[in-house]
Amino acid sequence: MLVTLFGEALIDELESGRDVPGGAPLNVACHLRAFGLEPLVVSRLGDDVDGERLRAEAVRRGLDVRGMQTDRDRPTGRVIVHQEPDGPRFEIPEEQAWDFIDSEAAVRAVAGGSPGLFYFGTLAGRHGVSRSALVKLLGLGWKTCLLDLNLRPPWFDARAVERSLASADVVKATEEELRLAAGLLRFGGSAPGPATTLMKRFSLDRVVITRGPNGAFTVEEGGLGAETAGMPLGGELVDTVGAGDAFSAVLILGLLRGWDSATVLPRADAFARAVCCIPGAVPGDDAFYQPFLQAWDLDGQETSESSVL
Numbered sequence: 061m062l063v064t065l066f067g068e069a070l071i072d073e074l075e076s077g078r079d080v081p082g083g084a085p086l087n088v089a090c091h092l093r094a095f096g097l098e099p100l101v102v103s104r105l106g107d108d109v110d111g112e113r114l115r116a117e118a119v120r121r122g123l124d125v126r127g128m129q130t131d132r133d134r135p136t137g138r139v140i141v142h143q144e145p146d147g148p149r150f151e152i153p154e155e156q157a158w159d160f161i162d163s164e165a166a167v168r169a170v171a172g173g174s175p176g177l178f179y180f181g182t183l184a185g186r187h188g189v190s191r192s193a194l195v196k197l198l199g200l201g202w203k204t205c206l207l208d209l210n211l212r213p214p215w216f217d218a219r220a221v222e223r224s225l226a227s228a229d230v231v232k233a234t235e236e237e238l239r240l241a242a243g244l245l246r247f248g249g250s251a252p253g254p255a256t257t258l259m260k261r262f263s264l265d266r267v268v269i270t271r272g273p274n275g276a277f278t279v280e281e282g283g284l285g286a287e288t289a290g291m292p293l294g295g296e297l298v299d300t301v302g303a304g305d306a307f308s309a310v311l312i313l314g315l316l317r318g319w320d321s322a323t324v325l326p327r328a329d330a331f332a333r334a335v336c337c338i339p340g341a342v343p344g345d346d347a348f349y350q351p352f353l354q355a356w357d358l359d360g361q362e363t364s365e366s367s368v369l
Contacts, residue, residue, distance in 0.1 A: 061203075062100060062173030063312070065089050066166075066194055067184030068158040069103035069118075069128065070137030071110050072301060072340060080340035081117050082139065083158070084181055084210060084305050087341040091309035091331075093122050094349040096358060097316070100173075102127035102166050102197065104190075106157040110136035127169035131157040141301055146236075147272070148301050150212050152183075159187035166193045170200065177312060178202040181210040182224045198227045204265075204315060208308055209233035211240050218244040225262045230315065232268040232308055255279040266321070270307055272300075276329055278321045286321035288329050295337035302341020307332040327356060 065085035072082030081090075089099040101123060105111035107130050114136060118125050137156035142149040161184075178197065185191040198205060207228035211221070221241050225231065233241065242254040245261075255267040256279050267279045271290070278285035307328045314324035331352060335341065338348070353359050 061176035087305035106136035163193040288325040306335040
């Protein structure tokens with residue numbers, strides 16, 4: 061079963077002076093691979109040192125790189141990450157390689173696999189070229205399409221949000237992203253009201269809302285599905301870069317393994333909190349994952365296709 065992640069693969073420039081591999085699809089894929097899955101990232105890298113570095117890192121982590129295209133004309137993406145009291149702010153330059161994902165090459169990369177789960181975000185469709193590739197891939201008959209709303213100013217508007225939501229089965233968003241989406245689509249109210257409205261308007265199977273230090277909740281058929289309260293970090297806060305991607309990875313893992321929301325939420329929240337205690341979005345050592353593999357009884361087990369929604 062094919063688990064495909066579409067969009068940005070890039071270098072994050074941290075305030076500490078470090079630059080590390082990043083981009084939500086790549087971050088999530090690295091976590092999924094460490095959890096024993098075989099995800100495919102569809103993205104585009106420049107023909108440059110950063111592109112070579114990202115490709116080599118993906119290979120080192122055991123990722124399938126046949127979906128990573130090479131752009132001879134545009135640079136590999138870079139994002140400047142600013143740490144602010146409410147969380148990281150991302151400065152994302154235009155005209156980067158991942159804005160120009162080729163449709164035909166993207167379709168070839170996923171050909172031959174059984175369409176299982178497809179992950180994408182609104183940011184990946186900010187440019188018309190990559191948006192066209194995204195539309196083609198979304199039309200391939202995936203069992204589940206998971207949208208990470210990831211609203212990054214100024215790269216979204218009401219049309220982009222509505223278009224993305226209309227293609228999704230499951231949506232994951234922060235409280236702030238839910239508020240922004242509700243404003244753009246002209247409905248309001250306090251949580252979980254906007255999430256319920258979102259679910260009904262777009263016929264979604266599930267909406268998952270993260271609340272930073274206050275935990276997370278889901279809205280499913282019939283109303284509020286599950287909720288997890290905030291817990292202590294368990295270590296010193298380094299940065300929150302990639303916390304949302306860590307949460308998304310465990311959410312995907314839960315969808316594939318058939319975990320219910322009451323199981324998924326605390327696990328995703330715990331993993332996201334652990335990632336807040338390391339620099340950047342992905343740990344350098346796979347030993348980081350071992351406690352989670354053991355606690356969740358994942359060692360040596362395979363994921364069932366039938367578990368996907």
